[in-house]
Amino acid sequence: MNTLAKYLRWDTVVGVLLIAVFLAGSGTTEGFADTANLSAALNDTAEIALIALPMTLLVVAGQVDLSVASMLGLSSALAGSLWEAGWSFELIVPICLLVGALGGLLNGWLVTRVGLPSLAVTIGTLTLYRGLASVVLGDKAIADFPEAYAQWATYTQTVPGTFVPYPIALFAVLAVVTAVVLHCTAFGRSLYAIGAQEDAAYFAGIRVKRLKLVLFVLAGFVASFAGIVYTLRYGSARADNGLGLELVVIASVLLGGVDFDGGKGTLGGAVAGVLLIGLLNNLLTLNDVSNEIQVIVTGLLLVASVLTPRVVTSVSERRQRRAATAAPATA
Amino acid sequence: MTDLPRLRSPAQRDCLRPRARCADRPPAAGAAPAKQPRHRRFTRKDSGVTATIESPPAAPEADGRSARSLMDLVFRARELSIGGALLVLILGTWLANPSFLDDQGIKDLLLNSSILVLLAAGQSVVVITRNIDLSVGSVVGLTAFACGSFVSGTDHSALTTVLLGIGLGVLCGLVSGLLVSFGKVPALVVTLGMLYVIQGIDHAWAHGEQINASNVPDDVLGLGSGSILGIPYLPLISAAVLAGTAYYLRTYRGGRELYAIGSNPEAARLAGIPIRRRVLAAYAFSGAVAGFAGALWLARFGTVVADAANGWELTVVSSVVVGGVAITGGVGTVWGAALGALLLTTMGSALVVLKVDSFWQQAITGVLLLAAITTDRIVNLRTTSALRKRSRR
Incomplete structure (x- = not known):
């Protein structure tokens, strides 16, 4: 009965689209399927992909964090100013991660303890963290990070024997871990319960507030790590690094079929969404399609990603209803 | 979210109204006496469909009045406290640097804020219906450029x-509105x-080009630079749009229904409010x-x-x-x-005048934003529990 909706699940569709884009790209565009290009294309999505993991968990639980890109910027600015002050890089990284976790804690505290909507809170902290980033670093740009670390983040340095750059390899490992956590543990399944019906989850004995707090801390932590990756990858720490990236992350996650209302979606879908936007943009760039058109394509894909599943469900529902009304008449 | 069910939605309140009026008659479903004090606490003007009860029920009069005035105060306090903060900010800056409030200073303040005020009016109509319109910044950019290349x-x-x-x-608003209201997809x-x-x-259209002021006709530019009695047109226009919107939202049935939809969409639907049409209209207006x-x-x-106006949506x-x-x-x-x-906007200008490092500006805005929503929430919780105690008595 529900065959249409069953096989046309949006995350499957995104996966198929991803393969189609890849095949079409390697068929039509010279140099697209080259390992060097793929490494570069993948590495360009590194920060978005990393942040998309905790963001998926948040959206599944019916929350959203708009402050991630600002946290990325804050972490980058902090790393830059500490590096300029002569700190060792090995010390800077944990400090940045700590600041990220604290920022996430503030978000989570405001959402769970004060009871504010996450959208309003994180619009506020979006402004706050970006502001702190420019307080920390001003309009300076810090470069000259240690060669060994900078090399680690570039796409030219890959995991031996493959075309996968190190940040993406790390992302792959984290993605597998997150997928297992989300889909195969009580923790992950609780997130679906929270997203679907928060009160019901609470009465079922799920520690709703604690779980949400953990998710926000996780998002801040990963965002600050992404800030370090960003800084190393571009070799430059600036306060406005990653400006507006939060919308791209959310667009990717939603494109992968994670329902913004919470309770639905898979991590595989979100990862496919990230890769789809990354590969598509790379392919369009190789074909000399201007950046503006890429932006339009992203927007249309986003609208389609939410509209299509709803159209499919309403069509199949209507068909079911018609079948239900027709059945007694024939019997 | 968890405390929402406690608050009776405006539509439900409206349904209860006739019953509340005839308090001397025996209650129909045993609902009236127990619920009366409860919905008296919704005498604030701006929460729902004609929530003001013109003919208060005969129940404990003095107690009811004080509860109502408390609520009135709290909900007016929101505008009052922001107004107060604004006043303090302006006065403080003026004392520190008198040139902040000379003729040019006032004119700059008004001009700088009028476009944001205008956009805020449009956005609040959408937000009141429990939706959001993030596309406003890019719509401003597109129309500014389109009008520019047209003239x-x-x-x-x-x-x-x-x-x-x-x-x-x-x-642009209709496209978003159609997708939200008829496509039933999340507004964000x-x-x-x-x-x-x-x-x-x-x-793609602009392609790196820009509109030059020298090509724009004087009549159009006059709209931005002209003034009546020393007050520039722009703030006057904003004030007019603002007053019109406020009047509509407060007085007209359509306006009240927007609040009803935002309070509780399901109740609004059951009350027969054309939700899709109203939401579509809100987006068209925005x-x-x-x-x-x-x-x-x-x-x-x-x-x-x-x-132009890139990133203004937030x-x-x-x-x-x-x-x-x-x-x-x-x-x-x-x-x-x-x-x-x-x-x-005033804070932005004040920080410049006070020679505060401009890097601090954004951080302060963020703190202000968080403080605003947190105080709101705390005041809300306090009054809800205070009123519950009162109604139990």
Whole structure:
């Protein structure tokens, strides 16, 4: 009965689209399927992909964090100013991660303890963290990070024997871990319960507030790590690094079929969404399609990603209803 | 979210109204006496469909009045406290640097804030219905550029330009509105998508070109620079739009229904409110206002690049939230939103005048935003529990 909706699940569709884009790209565009290009294309999505993991968990639980890109910027600015002050890089990284976790804690505290909507809170902290980033670093740009670390983040340095750059390899490992956590543990399944019906989850004995707090801390932590990756990858720490990236992350996650209302979606879908936007943009760039058109394509894909599943469900529902009304008449 | 069910939705309240009026008659379903004090606490003006009870039930009069005035105070306090903060900010800055409030200073303040105030009015209408419109920034950019290239080198009048801007804005608003209301997709996602699409169209069209002030007809530029009795046109226009919107939201059935939808969509549906049409209209209005703002942007600045008002969507949402319009819908006024917008712009100017490091500006805005929503929430919790105690007595 529900065959249409069953096989046309949006995350499957995104996966198929991803393969189609890849095949079409390697068929039509010279140099697209080259390992060097793929490494570069993948590495360009590194920060978005990393942040998309905790963001998926948040959206599944019916929350959203708009402050991630600002946290990325804050972490980058902090790393830059500490590096300029002569700190060792090995010390800077944990400090940045700590600041990220604290920022996430503030978000989570405001959402769970004060009871504010996450959208309003994180619009506020979006402004706050970006502001702190420019307080920390001003309009300076810090470069000259240690060669060994900078090399680690570039796409030219890959995991031996493959075309996968190190940040993406790390992302792959984290993605597998997150997928297992989300889909195969009580923790992950609780997130679906929270997203679907928060009160019901609470009465079922799920520690709703604690779980949400953990998710926000996780998002801040990963965002600050992404800030370090960003800084190393571009070799430059600036306060406005990653400006507006939060919308791209959310667009990717939603494109992968994670329902913004919470309770639905898979991590595989979100990862496919990230890769789809990354590969598509790379392919369009190789074909000399201007950046503006890429932006339009992203927007249309986003609208389609939410509209299509709803159209499919309403069509199949209507068909079911018609079948239900027709059945007694024939019997 | 968890405390929402406790608050009776305006539509439900409205349904209960006739029963409340005839308190001497035996209650129909045993609902009236117990519930009376409860819905008396919704005498605030801006939360729902004619929630003001003109003929209060005969129940304990003095107690009821004090409860009502407490509520009135609390909900007016929101606008009052922002107004107060604004006043303190202006006075403080003026004392520190008197040039802040000379003729030019006041004019700058008004001019700088008028476009944001306008956008905040449009946005609050959408937010009141428990939706959001993130595409406003890009609509302003698109219409500013479109109007600019339409009038460049011609002698079109200001009116034509403004009408073109509004028309284009309505078009953008209708697309978002149709997707949200009839496509039933989450507003944030749709308007985020629209943000990208409109921005992309704008940039592709502009292609790095810009509109030069020298090509824009004087009539159009006059709209941005002219004034009546020393007050520039722009703030006057904003004030007029604001007053119109506020009056509609407060007095007209359609306006009250927007609050009802935002408070509780399901109850609004059961009460027979045409939700889709109202939400669509709210988006069309927000689009129209954004388009209008685009035309005014051109008039004000003359020189327009493609990414005019880029990233403004979050500033607009911020000022609406600071102004006490709940992001969960159903609560707030356009006056509050306008005050929020004024506060944000004034703070920016004040920091410049006070020679505070401009890097601090954004951080302070963020703290202000968080403080605003946190106080709101705490005051809300306090009054709810205070009133519950009162009604138990």
